[in-house]
Amino acid sequence: MPSGTVSHGASGRLRGLFLVMVLVFLEGSVFTVAVASSDQHSPTTAHSGGHKATDHGSHNNTGKAFPVLDLNYENVRVPFEISLWVLLASLMKLGFHLVPHLSNIVPESCLLIVVGLLVGGIIRGTGETVPPVMDSKLFFYILLPPIILDAGYFLPIRPFMENLGTILIFAVVGTLWNAFFVGGLLYGVCQIGTETSSILSRIGLLQCLLFGSIISAVDPVAVLAVFEEIHINELLHILVFGESLLNDAVTVVLYHLFEEFSGIGSVTLLKGFLGVISFFVVALGGVLVGVLYGILAAFTSRFTSHTRVIEPLFVFLYSYMAYLSAEIFHLSGIMALIACGAVMRPYVEANISHKSHTTIKYFLKMWSSVSETLIFIFLGVATVAGPHDWNWTFVTVTVILCLVARVIGVVGLTFIINKFRIVKLTTKDQFIIAYGGLRGAIAFSLGFLLKKEHFPEREIFLTAIITVIFFTVFVQGMTIKPLVELLAVKKKQEAKRSINEEIHTQFLDHLLTGIEDICGHYGHHHWKDKLNRFNKKYVKKCLIAGERSKEPQLIAFYHKMEMKQAIQLVESGGGIKMPSAVPSTVSMQNIQPRPPTKPAPERAIPQLSKNKEEEIRKILRTNLQRTRQRLRSYNRHTLVADPYEDGLSDLFLKKQKMFQIEKKPASNKVPMIQVDLASPQSPDSVNLLDEFGQANQQEEEEQGLMMKPPSRPREAKKPSEEDEAKDPQKLMRCLSDPGPSADEDEDGAFLP
Amino acid sequence: MGALQSSPGRPEYSDLAEKTGFSFEQIGVLHKRFKQLSHNEETLRRDNFNEIDDLAFNPIRAQIIEAFFDRRNFHQNGEGKVQEIGFEEFVVVMSHFRPPSAHMTEEQRGKTRREKLRFLFNMHDTDNDGTITLEEYRHVVEELLSRSGTLEKETAKCIADAAMLEVASISVGHMEPDEFYEGITFEHFLKFMMWILDNRKWECCSA
Numbered sequence: 020m021p022s023g024t025v026s027h028g029a030s031g032r033l034r035g036l037f038l039v040m041v042l043v044f045l046e047g048s049v050f051t052v053a054v055a056s057s058d059q060h061s062p063t064t065a066h067s068g069g070h071k072a073t074d075h076g077s078h079n080n081t082g083k084a085f086p087v088l089d090l091n092y093e094n095v096r097v098p099f100e101i102s103l104w105v106l107l108a109s110l111m112k113l114g115f116h117l118v119p120h121l122s123n124i125v126p127e128s129c130l131l132i133v134v135g136l137l138v139g140g141i142i143r144g145t146g147e148t149v150p151p152v153m154d155s156k157l158f159f160y161i162l163l164p165p166i167i168l169d170a171g172y173f174l175p176i177r178p179f180m181e182n183l184g185t186i187l188i189f190a191v192v193g194t195l196w197n198a199f200f201v202g203g204l205l206y207g208v209c210q211i212g213t214e215t216s217s218i219l220s221r222i223g224l225l226q227c228l229l230f231g232s233i234i235s236a237v238d239p240v241a242v243l244a245v246f247e248e249i250h251i252n253e254l255l256h257i258l259v260f261g262e263s264l265l266n267d268a269v270t271v272v273l274y275h276l277f278e279e280f281s282g283i284g285s286v287t288l289l290k291g292f293l294g295v296i297s298f299f300v301v302a303l304g305g306v307l308v309g310v311l312y313g314i315l316a317a318f319t320s321r322f323t324s325h326t327r328v329i330e331p332l333f334v335f336l337y338s339y340m341a342y343l344s345a346e347i348f349h350l351s352g353i354m355a356l357i358a359c360g361a362v363m364r365p366y367v368e369a370n371i372s373h374k375s376h377t378t379i380k381y382f383l384k385m386w387s388s389v390s391e392t393l394i395f396i397f398l399g400v401a402t403v404a405g406p407h408d409w410n411w412t413f414v415t416v417t418v419i420l421c422l423v424a425r426v427i428g429v430v431g432l433t434f435i436i437n438k439f440r441i442v443k444l445t446t447k448d449q450f451i452i453a454y455g456g457l458r459g460a461i462a463f464s465l466g467f468l469l470k471k472e473h474f475p476e477r478e479i480f481l482t483a484i485i486t487v488i489f490f491t492v493f494v495q496g497m498t499i500k501p502l503v504e505l506l507a508v509k510k511k512q513e514a515k516r517s518i519n520e521e522i523h524t525q526f527l528d529h530l531l532t533g534i535e536d537i538c539g540h541y542g543h544h545h546w547k548d549k550l551n552r553f554n555k556k557y558v559k560k561c562l563i564a565g566e567r568s569k570e571p572q573l574i575a576f577y578h579k580m581e582m583k584q585a586i587q588l589v590e591s592g593g594g595i596k597m598p599s600a601v602p603s604t605v606s607m608q609n610i611q612p613r614p615p616t617k618p619a620p621e622r623a624i625p626q627l628s629k630n631k632e633e634e635i636r637k638i639l640r641t642n643l644q645r646t647r648q649r650l651r652s653y654n655r656h657t658l659v660a661d662p663y664e665d666g667l668s669d670l671f672l673k674k675q676k677m678f679q680i681e682k683k684p685a686s687n688k689v690p691m692i693q694v695d696l697a698s699p700q701s702p703d704s705v706n707l708l709d710e711f712g713q714a715n716q717q718e719e720e721e722q723g724l725m726m727k728p729p730s731r732p733r734e735a736k737k738p739s740e741e742d743e744a745k746d747p748q749k750l751m752r753c754l755s756d757p758g759p760s761a762d763e764d765e766d767g768a769f770l771p
Numbered sequence: 772m773g774a775l776q777s778s779p780g781r782p783e784y785s786d787l788a789e790k791t792g793f794s795f796e797q798i799g800v801l802h803k804r805f806k807q808l809s810h811n812e813e814t815l816r817r818d819n820f821n822e823i824d825d826l827a828f829n830p831i832r833a834q835i836i837e838a839f840f841d842r843r844n845f846h847q848n849g850e851g852k853v854q855e856i857g858f859e860e861f862v863v864v865m866s867h868f869r870p871p872s873a874h875m876t877e878e879q880r881g882k883t884r885r886e887k888l889r890f891l892f893n894m895h896d897t898d899n900d901g902t903i904t905l906e907e908y909r910h911v912v913e914e915l916l917s918r919s920g921t922l923e924k925e926t927a928k929c930i931a932d933a934a935m936l937e938v939a940s941i942s943v944g945h946m947e948p949d950e951f952y953e954g955i956t957f958e959h960f961l962k963f964m965m966w967i968l969d970n971r972k973w974e975c976c977s978a
Contacts, residue, residue: 519963536825537826
């Protein structure tokens with residue numbers, strides 16, 4: 020995980036760590052004071068002194084002197100405390116990465132829970148009551164949505180859809196199995212029990228089933244937090260993660276079902292049947308709501324070309340509304356959110372500016388990161404807060420049953436699923452899937468929601484839930500990384516999505532669709548193709564503004580890739596090579612078929628040697644060629660007719676050249692110049708001789724050589740240094756239009 | 772997908788089944804389709820393929836159809852094109868897309884993969900010289916973009932160039948400036964397609 024202090028040495032880290040500790044202590048003490056004073060309503064305490072303004076009676080202070088310095092905490096209490104919590108969370112996050120080696124051994128989630136325990140302990144230690152931070156409303160309406168939206172918006176659609184069947188089976192059947200297995204066996208154990216069973220035997224079957232349904236759902240927050248750090252291959256990641264997202268529908272239905280039943284106390288077959296129906300309603304209804312809002316958002320984004328600044332806001336608002344609307348009808352809010360994000364993304368991204376895209380990405384990552392941190396800290400605090408009712412039998416049986424149920428469920432289901440899958444799941448895969456079934460804060464919040472009147476055994480449940488959560492997060496979370504190494508599970512491939520992959524993916528898609536058509540079989544390629552065509556013909560026209568609705572995906576991808584490379588080049592000062600997996604000296608000229616009549620001077624040596632003089636000579640020789648850098652420049656023949664682009668791309672080219680040539684020979688990386696032979700249509704070696712003259716003068720200062728693009732032979736412009744600095748910015752600013760394509764970024768691992 | 776319309780013991784079926792790995796049932800289904808496409812004749816011609824409506828939307832339709840008439844795909848070490856194919860050749864070509872059976876050894880799996888990639892390679896290498904040259908690759912990209920309405924030849928060229936450069940970088944690594952990269956050989960192709968195949972489904976569940 021990238022640390023912000025990458026350029027500092029170990030001493031820098033320690034210094035930073037020390038500073039963070041100081042900050043934390045300060046903050047902690049302020050926090051304790053804040054919590055302490057919040058519980059006191061009268062001004063007569065040692066802390067606040069006599070000037071604390073109360074709600075009433077502050078007006079008749081005629082006898083007192085005018086308070087020059089006053090203390091009024093009550094007014095800002097709530098926002099202040101919230102800010103303190105968030106600040107604490109963020110500082111913790113900072114701190115973990117400064118401590119060497121810690122983040123490699125212990126996953127962040129564990130550390131955060133420990134911090135929460137500490138904070139809770141401190142608060143309790145000072146004699147105050149721990150604030151009930153794990154309020155279910157707070158959790159479900161504020162903390163959870165950013166995480167789910169982040170997951171849904173950046174969901175890799177292709178692997179998700181390809182494995183949808185498997186994911187659904189795990190999510191639905193697996194969760195049902197877990198719930199009934201755990202619930203049923205727990206009931207059995209409670210009935211049999213030992214002498215403490217007098218408490219336990221009061222727990223009815225329905226309550227046990229309800230508990231089972233709460234505890235059986237794999238938690239997306241925990242899974243995200245842990246899996247982020249282990250970088251397993253995409254398939255496993257999407258299986259476990261997809262399962263954790265989709266099982267929300269099952270959890271919602273089961274929860275309400277059993278809650279209803281235990282409240283009323285009678286179960287009829289009709290109710291059971293209605294339960295099954297309600298599952299479909301909840302799931303599909305949630306998705307429908309999400310899709311609706313997604314389309315609305317896409318449609319809105321079509322008209323935002325004049326108000327770019329609020330574009331991200333629409334994305335967030337519509338998604339949140341989707342979540343809340345689903346919650347109104349007791350539909351699955353998580354599925355609504357995922358559907359909304361996934362549906363709106365391709366269209367919104369085609370419409371919004373590049374900056375808005377960056378904004379959305381970073382805001383989502385920021386919010387979800389903070390949310391996740393807060394959730395784990397609150398879990399720790401809530402553990403300290405209690406109230407607890409520890410029952411050895413119940414807790415240990417629960418933990419064991421959860422594990423056993425998960426393993427049996429995964430193995431059994433995989434056996435069935437493998438009959439239908441083409442890429443079978445191996446035993447190793449099954450182990451990871453089973454082991455990755457972490458429980459988290461959702462289970463706790465659901466338990467917290469239970470009302471004491473209906474569920475006298477609420478505390479037992481809560482204690483058991485917390486124990487299971489701790490067990491999965493700590494034990495499984497900490498050991499999964501070494502286990503992944505031990506079992507040599509396939510890791511995520513680091514190779515970036517290349518243009519070749521894109522070409523061949525499309526090619527294969529069309530090929531397979533064609534074969535399916537030829538053999539008359541309407542397989543899933545056929546329907547996918549039909550959907551794509553429908554999308555292109557009707558939907559894109561509606562939802563994407565202007566020219567971009569007609570841009571084929573391949574070209575969009577190519578532009579996006581070029582853009583990325585260009586930005587990278589500018590940001591790094593031109594010292595890097597094109598991001599390909601293998602450093603190589605192959606350049607365009609090696610590929611272009613050499614026309615037989617080209618004169619000798621066009622031979623270029625793209626590789627710079629260490630010797631400065633040789634370098635200069637080579638630079639000169641290089642510059643005798645056409646210098647249109649196809650790969651790292653904006654192609655003049657881009658689809659988007661942006662009036663600024665033409666002029667600026669030339670300046671940009673020059674900037675690139677200057678950067679390349681300014682490389683210090685002592686740099687570690689072997690600097691590469693990508694040059695290519697120009698197209699045979701415009702030989703203008705004659706014009707370059709002029710440049711040669713100019714270049715000669717300039718080269719003494721090593722300022723770099725100005726190359727003119729072959730298309731404008733008459734203009735030998737030499738922009739000054741200041742212009743050069745401004746150009747890329749101008750370029751960036753003006754390029755408000757080309758947004759990224761529908762394909763996903765290689766940015767999944769942003770959460771450090 | 773329909774009952775067998777012929778007895779499983781037909782001798783030519785067993786031959787084909789052994790050669791291509793299809794089951795009798797699947798071959799039966801394919802035979803039915805063959806008859807449908809060829810209007811009950813013995814051979815299929817290119818026009819028969821052109822009649823398939825659904826194929827009309829496919830941008831690489833021409834190349835797919837050509838692949839059926841390419842002798843290199845018949846596993847008989849032939850070369851060149853034919854004008855019409857019989858049922859046997861039809862099944863052989865289709866066998867490239869058969870889902871792998873459960874009891875395949877690793878070696879067999881590797882072999883079928885190679886065959887599939889060879890098929891793909893043959894589709895690209897139209898002049899049959901054993902390499903995919905830049906021209907041929909450009910043609911591939913142009914075809915892919917042809918149905919999208921905007922025929923931007925320059926962009927297609929650039930995309931193909933960039934892709935070719937990438938393959939060259941990955942396959943060859945180091946090249947002197949005056950060396951010339953002839954084209955993608957089958958070995959290079961294998962190398963860089965392998966990991967694409969790892970991530971994508973190649974088979975379609977025919978029959």
